[in-house]
Amino acid sequence: MSKKKDRAWFDSPKLRELVAQHYANDQIAASALATDPRVLARLRERTPMAKATLLKLLRRFAMQHAIGAVTDELIVDTRSR
Numbered sequence: 001m002s003k004k005k006d007r008a009w010f011d012s013p014k015l016r017e018l019v020a021q022h023y024a025n026d027q028i029a030a031s032a033l034a035t036d037p038r039v040l041a042r043l044r045e046r047t048p049m050a051k052a053t054l055l056k057l058l059r060r061f062a063m064q065h066a067i068g069a070v071t072d073e074l075i076v077d078t079r080s081r
Contacts, residue, residue, distance in 0.1 A: 009048030014074045015058055016043050022065060033060045048078045 019040065023029035026044065030037040035057060042049060043057070054075050061067065 007050065009078045010051045010054055011046060011048050011076050011078055012043070012054050012058070012074050013076065015054065015061065016046070018061060018065070018067065019043065032064065033057060035060070051075060 019029050019033075023032065026037045026040040029040050033040075039049070039053060039057070058074060
């Protein structure tokens with residue numbers, strides 16, 4: 001059995017809002033946050049992702065926009081829904 005199926009998947013509605021406020025489209029955001037545009041497309045489409053991916057995006061966003069410390073409050077475990 002694949003371990004990927006057993007992995008917890010996470011979402012970050014707040015990060016989705018922040019990215020939409022600061023960047024016009026996924027290409028610009030991907031360039032600024034040094035990530036793949038497909039990752040941002042998945043974020044916009046509300047597709048759950050690995051926690052490490054979301055934390056990486058939050059850290060990069062926080063460094064550029066001074067939103068303060070990255071907290072787990074911005075990341076939601078989809079299993080709790």
